[in-house]
Amino acid sequence: MSLQLSVDRSSPVPLYFQLSQQLEAAIECGTLTPGSLLGNEIDLAARLGLSRPTVRQAIQSLVDKGLLVRRRGVGTQVVHSQVKRPLELSSLYDDLEAAGQCPATRVLGNTLVPASAEVAAALDVPEGSEVHRVERLRLAHGEPMAYLCNYLPTGLLDLETERLEATGLYRLMRAAGITLHSARQSVGARAATPAEGERFGESEGAPLLTMQRTTFDDTGRAVEFGTHTYRASRYSFEFQLLVRP
Amino acid sequence: MSLQLSVDRSSPVPLYFQLSQQLEAAIECGTLTPGSLLGNEIDLAARLGLSRPTVRQAIQSLVDKGLLVRRRGVGTQVVHSQVKRPLELSSLYDDLEAAGQCPATRVLGNTLVPASAEVAAALDVPEGSEVHRVERLRLAHGEPMAYLCNYLPTGLLDLETERLEATGLYRLMRAAGITLHSARQSVGARAATPAEGERFGESEGAPLLTMQRTTFDDTGRAVEFGTHTYRASRYSFEFQLLVRP
DNA sequence: GTCAATGGATTGTCCGGACAATCGGACTAC
DNA sequence: GTAGTCCGATTGTCCGGACAATCCATTGAC
Numbered sequence: 001m002s003l004q005l006s007v008d009r010s011s012p013v014p015l016y017f018q019l020s021q022q023l024e025a026a027i028e029c030g031t032l033t034p035g036s037l038l039g040n041e042i043d044l045a046a047r048l049g050l051s052r053p054t055v056r057q058a059i060q061s062l063v064d065k066g067l068l069v070r071r072r073g074v075g076t077q078v079v080h081s082q083v084k085r086p087l088e089l090s091s092l093y094d095d096l097e098a099a100g101q102c103p104a105t106r107v108l109g110n111t112l113v114p115a116s117a118e119v120a121a122a123l124d125v126p127e128g129s130e131v132h133r134v135e136r137l138r139l140a141h142g143e144p145m146a147y148l149c150n151y152l153p154t155g156l157l158d159l160e161t162e163r164l165e166a167t168g169l170y171r172l173m174r175a176a177g178i179t180l181h182s183a184r185q186s187v188g189a190r191a192a193t194p195a196e197g198e199r200f201g202e203s204e205g206a207p208l209l210t211m212q213r214t215t216f217d218d219t220g221r222a223v224e225f226g227t228h229t230y231r232a233s234r235y236s237f238e239f240q241l242l243v244r245p
Numbered sequence: 246m247s248l249q250l251s252v253d254r255s256s257p258v259p260l261y262f263q264l265s266q267q268l269e270a271a272i273e274c275g276t277l278t279p280g281s282l283l284g285n286e287i288d289l290a291a292r293l294g295l296s297r298p299t300v301r302q303a304i305q306s307l308v309d310k311g312l313l314v315r316r317r318g319v320g321t322q323v324v325h326s327q328v329k330r331p332l333e334l335s336s337l338y339d340d341l342e343a344a345g346q347c348p349a350t351r352v353l354g355n356t357l358v359p360a361s362a363e364v365a366a367a368l369d370v371p372e373g374s375e376v377h378r379v380e381r382l383r384l385a386h387g388e389p390m391a392y393l394c395n396y397l398p399t400g401l402l403d404l405e406t407e408r409l410e411a412t413g414l415y416r417l418m419r420a421a422g423i424t425l426h427s428a429r430q431s432v433g434a435r436a437a438t439p440a441e442g443e444r445f446g447e448s449e450g451a452p453l454l455t456m457q458r459t460t461f462d463d464t465g466r467a468v469e470f471g472t473h474t475y476r477a478s479r480y481s482f483e484f485q486l487l488v489r490p
Numbered sequence: 491g492t493c494a495a496t497g498g499a500t501t502g503t504c505c506g507g508a509c510a511a512t513c514g515g516a517c518t519a520c
Numbered sequence: 521g522t523a524g525t526c527c528g529a530t531t532g533t534c535c536g537g538a539c540a541a542t543c544c545a546t547t548g549a550c
Contacts, residue, residue, distance in 0.1 A: 012511095014532080014533060014534090015533080015534075016533080016534085034465065040499075040500055040501080041500080041501070042500085050534085050535090051534060051535045051536060051537095052535090052536080052537090053298075053533095053534070053535070053536085054533080054534060054535080056501090056502095057533085057534090064309070066426065066427055066465070069463055069464050069465070070500095070501065070502090071500085071501080071542090071543075072500065072501045072502065072541070072542045072543065073498095073499065073500055073501070073541085073542045073543030073544065074499085074500065074501085074542090074543060074544075075499085075500060075501080076500090076501080077464070079463075079464055079465025080369075080464055080465035080466045124325075181311065181487070182311055182485055182486060182487045183485065183486045184483070184484075184485050185482070185483070185484055185485070185486060186481055186482065186483050187432050187454070187481060187482040187484075188454060188477055188480075188481030188482070189434035189452040189453065189454045189477035189481075190452050190477055190478075191450075191451070191452050205436075205450060206436070207434040207435050207436050207452040207453070207477075208434065208452070209432070209433060209434045210481075218314055218324075219314055219322070219324055219325055220279065220311070220314070220324025220325035221325045232433055232434035232435055232452075233435075235433075236431055236432060236433030236434075236455075237430075237431065237432040237433070238429070238430070238431050239429075239430055239432075239486065240427055240428065240429050240430070241427060241428045241430060241484065242426070242427045242487070257541095259502080259503060259504090260503080260504075261503080261504085285529075285530055285531080286530080286531070287530085295504085295505090296504065296505045296506060296507095297505090297506085297507090298503095298504070298505075298506085299503080299504060299505080301531090301532095302503090302504090315530095315531065315532090316512090316513075316530085316531080317511070317512045317513065317530065317531045317532065318511085318512045318513030318514065318528095318529065318530050318531070319512090319513060319514075319529085319530070319531085320529085320530060320531080321530090321531080
């Protein structure tokens with residue numbers, strides 16, 4: 001039952017990473033069934049011609065992803081799963097596209113404004129200093145889905161209205177070399193104002209889903225602050241939380 | 246400016262963990278300021294009388310937590326922060342208690358029921374098999390905040406109504422030796438039905454925040470499935486998402 | 491039959507070293 | 521002055537080994 005594992009020492013990709021990828025693929029495609037033991041680390045290392053620390057590093061990365069569980073004195077098992085997917089910093093645009101919803105964006109505003117107290121606090125810039133403000137209406141199949149208002153520090157990337165119409169904000173940021181790391185979110189709900197009702201084609205008082213989010217890059221700097229409003233009848237958040245003990 | 250670091254080799258707590266805790270404390274209390282270098286790993290190891298792998302393990306755990314950033318050829322820096330807090334699988338009870346809201350619970354039902362198709366799929370048990378169903382009303386300062394309906398597999402823990410009134414479900418699960426690992430959540434909003442309006446002391450049509458959650462333990466088994474309804478005027482979700490690149 | 495002691499298996503922790511990859515600044519050439 | 525090159529510093533990867541801690545099943549005692 002020992003699955004096919006091998007490493008290419010001439011490849012520039014790290015050995016532990018080659019191994020973890022092969023193991024992940026085996027789990028994904030069902031070759032390694034949930035609950036099955038992985039075989040002890042020593043033998044595995046010997047079979048592959050690797051050292052134990054390297055094998056452990058590969059296994060550890062999958063444990064961190066939640067795909068494997070280690071039990072001292074027992075061995076390493078594949079989790080009973082359903083959990084497979086890693087949690088992602090969800091992008092509304094990508095979500096809609098993945099769901100085949102034909103997302104589109106109408107840019108309502110793209111200007112420089114002085115930072116309000118709230119925005120300044122979120123982005124950690126002086127109050128009153130200039131920041132980008134982008135207001136967008138996100139459509140799916142031509143129907144309005146959400147109203148997005150985002151603030152960004154200046155100098156990080158150039159926000160062309162044309163590009164904002166074509167894709168999502170996160171893709172633009174990644175393309176600009178910003179590595180997104182984490183985000184603090186606050187999700188709530190409230191009734192639509194008359195203006196919002198009209199904007200979304202719903203009646204006044206219709207339930208709306210609201211989100212405020214501050215996104216940080218890998219150095220811990222705030223790179224985006226946004227206030228979003230979604231039609232509750234058309235959208236809900238799906239996400240996964242991990243516990244770090 | 247080298248800060249005070251030391252390890253106790255006679256302690257049963259792992260050396261790398263002692264070090265990571267001291268570093269985390271130094272970051273938390275501001276001794277290590279955001280953006281400052283940590284000093285190279287070799288010297289750090291020599292100063293502490295540890296090996297480099299041990300020091301690396303300590304640093305790596307903080308990198309995983311998002312407190313440090315490594316840059317090859319540069320060094321290891323403290324992140325520019327605000328992010329400090331680790332993401333937690335939020336417990337409504339703990340959230341309220343931490344906010345000084347005097348949480349209380351009224352158990353409306355605590356019975357065994359046959360699993361519906363939805364519940365069976367979420368918990369990965371046969372449809373129609375018996376599962377626990379717990380219905381609760383969560384109060385803060387005597388005011389109703391949320392209606393919680395949870396399903397749990399049988400045999401995991403004994404759910405005494407008395408205990409459920411005194412604390413949160415997650416605490417009971419942890420106390421029963423279940424190590425929570427991750428959860429899939431879906432958050433939405435809708436208008437209150439007449440019955441819900443009455444239950445919460447709000448009018449019909451008032452916006453409600455809804456959440457469905459399936460929680461998994463460290464072996465990947467589903468240990469809880471719940472449908473919750475919150476008064477949007479009184480509660481919103483705060484959480485943090487991480488990106489795994 | 492029940493409970494406690496023993497032992498094998500496996501992961502957890504730690505060491506010391508070696509070389510490669512990458513970054514940033516200093517230096518040089520033009 | 522500007523661009524390209526070199527070099528030191530630092531982290532990234534990998535090795536091989538040693539012992540401790542823990543789990544599980546078997547064995548043994550009562």
